[in-house]
Amino acid sequence: MAEAKQLGGAGLRGQSAGSTALCTVGKTGAGLTYRGYDIKELADKAQFEEVSYLLVYGKLPNQAELDAYKTKLKGLRGLPQALKEVLERIPADAHPMDVMRTGCSMLGNLETEQDFSEQTDHIDRMLAVFPSIINYWYNFSHKGVRVNVETEADSIAEHFLWTLHDKQPDPLHVKVMHASLILYAEHEFNASTFTARVCASTLSDIHSCVTGAIGSLRGPLHGGANEAAMDMIEQWKSADEAEEAIMGMLARKDKIMGFGHAIYRDSDPRNAIIKEWSQKLAEQVGDTVLYPVSERVEAVMWREKKLFCNADFFHASAYHFMGIPTKLFTPIFVCSRVAGWTAHVMEQRANNRIIRPSADYTGPESAQWVAIEDRA
Ligand SMILES: CC(=O)SCCNC(=O)CCNC(=O)[C@H](O)C(C)(C)COP(=O)(O)OP(=O)(O)OC[C@H]1O[C@@H](n2cnc3c(N)ncnc32)[C@H](O)[C@@H]1OP(=O)(O)O
Numbered sequence: 001m002a003e004a005k006q007l008g009g010a011g012l013r014g015q016s017a018g019s020t021a022l023c024t025v026g027k028t029g030a031g032l033t034y035r036g037y038d039i040k041e042l043a044d045k046a047q048f049e050e051v052s053y054l055l056v057y058g059k060l061p062n063q064a065e066l067d068a069y070k071t072k073l074k075g076l077r078g079l080p081q082a083l084k085e086v087l088e089r090i091p092a093d094a095h096p097m098d099v100m101r102t103g104c105s106m107l108g109n110l111e112t113e114q115d116f117s118e119q120t121d122h123i124d125r126m127l128a129v130f131p132s133i134i135n136y137w138y139n140f141s142h143k144g145v146r147v148n149v150e151t152e153a154d155s156i157a158e159h160f161l162w163t164l165h166d167k168q169p170d171p172l173h174v175k176v177m178h179a180s181l182i183l184y185a186e187h188e189f190n191a192s193t194f195t196a197r198v199c200a201s202t203l204s205d206i207h208s209c210v211t212g213a214i215g216s217l218r219g220p221l222h223g224g225a226n227e228a229a230m231d232m233i234e235q236w237k238s239a240d241e242a243e244e245a246i247m248g249m250l251a252r253k254d255k256i257m258g259f260g261h262a263i264y265r266d267s268d269p270r271n272a273i274i275k276e277w278s279q280k281l282a283e284q285v286g287d288t289v290l291y292p293v294s295e296r297v298e299a300v301m302w303r304e305k306k307l308f309c310n311a312d313f314f315h316a317s318a319y320h321f322m323g324i325p326t327k328l329f330t331p332i333f334v335c336s337r338v339a340g341w342t343a344h345v346m347e348q349r350a351n352n353r354i355i356r357p358s359a360d361y362t363g364p365e366s367a368q369w370v371a372i373e374d375r376a
């Protein structure tokens with residue numbers, strides 16, 4: 001394991017803002033772990049529901065617990081009529097992350113958390129219904145179809161793909177979705193999780209915490225990078241063309257989306273895992289362009305800048321190969337990260353003090369009052 005990145009300067013980098021038992025990120029000797037379990041082992045061996053249960057309920061479920069949990073989640077996929085009506089009014093050209101934000105917020109109006117003792121029921125509900133929200137809106141606004149969201153799918157991974165394409169998905173795609181949802185589920189005090197914790201620290205309700213977190217995840221420096229990476233790589237018809245374009249972008253000091261990380265120094269452990277799945281999917285669809293382009297961009301970025309792919313970069317091609325529209329990439333991140341966000345909300349609530357840091361004042365020392373008619 002490489003040394004931890006030297007952290008300092010702006011963006012609260014390197015400052016501890018609290019403690020957590022949920023996750024280590026880039027910790028020497030540990031890397032990325034969820035409650036002590038290595039990410040590679042989880043992504044290889046677990047279903048997403050085992051991981052969401054681990055995060056929210058504090059332990060890996062045994063078979064009976066997993067079965068009961070999945071049955072419960074399956075029963076929570078339906079959309080209330082009032083939420084369907086709201087989704088039907090959101091235009092096709094809306095940003096899908098705005099749809100998620102509104103969907104979560106509307107759910108909070110219809111099924112308000114009245115007391116923190118209800119928190120796990122609301123968390124289970126959000127995990128189960130978020131894929132229904134985005135795919136109901138997508139199918140209605142783009143195809144005029146009111147898709148059935150009460151599918152027979154065995155898992156959240158399968159339910160997402162089933163409600164997107166309105167048919168039972170390819171088992172390989174379901175397997176990849178499990179891995180993807182696991183990789184995205186949790187990442188310590190990243191920007192969106194910190195947003196959720198700040199909101200939780202005011203003793204606000206769980207839908208407000210998650211709605212705020214969705215807003216933070218939307219930005220291209222965070223979750224939105226997977227879509228931005230896709231928009232970039234699909235422009236190029238060959239690896240050579242990609243290399244030339246990347247060299248130009250670096251010369252212009254453009255940001256290359258899907259590269260770099262606030263904490264990791266020389267690799268993001270999620271990349272190797274999703275990259276392997278992207279390669280398998282490329283073989284399945286007979287791709288000869290997108291995967292080689294992605295690999296070349298990865299090589300050039302490392303050669304030129306020692307910048308590495310983060311979790312988002314190979315997610316772009318992997319999702320694309322599964323027929324997922326680019327605009328739905330970041331909402332999938334929401335369907336996964338809601339497990340981590342809400343586990344953090346529970347952790348914050350269990351040992352709360354309102355989060356309220358200080359600022360270094362940089363304004364004028366003292367200003368003289370000027371009457372409005374005398375102002376320049
Ligand atoms: C799931 C996730 O949210 S992962 C993150 C997804 N975001 C992206 O992929 C967006 C692209 N990446 C970035 O903007 C950044 O790497 C961030 C936001 C992830 C991290 O930001 P920081 O911690 O401030 O980056 P860091 O301190 O390592 O930057 C060091 C230098 O590398 C540059 N750099 C970092 N990432 C990139 C990049 N992707 N492309 C080009 N240059 C970069 C920075 O501009 C900086 O240069 P400077 O010193 O001349 O200003």
Ligand SMILES: O=C([O-])CC(=O)C(=O)O
Binds near residue numbers: 190191222262263
């Ligand atoms: O940790 C971060 O800053 C961003 C990230 O990779 C994530 O949230 O998954």
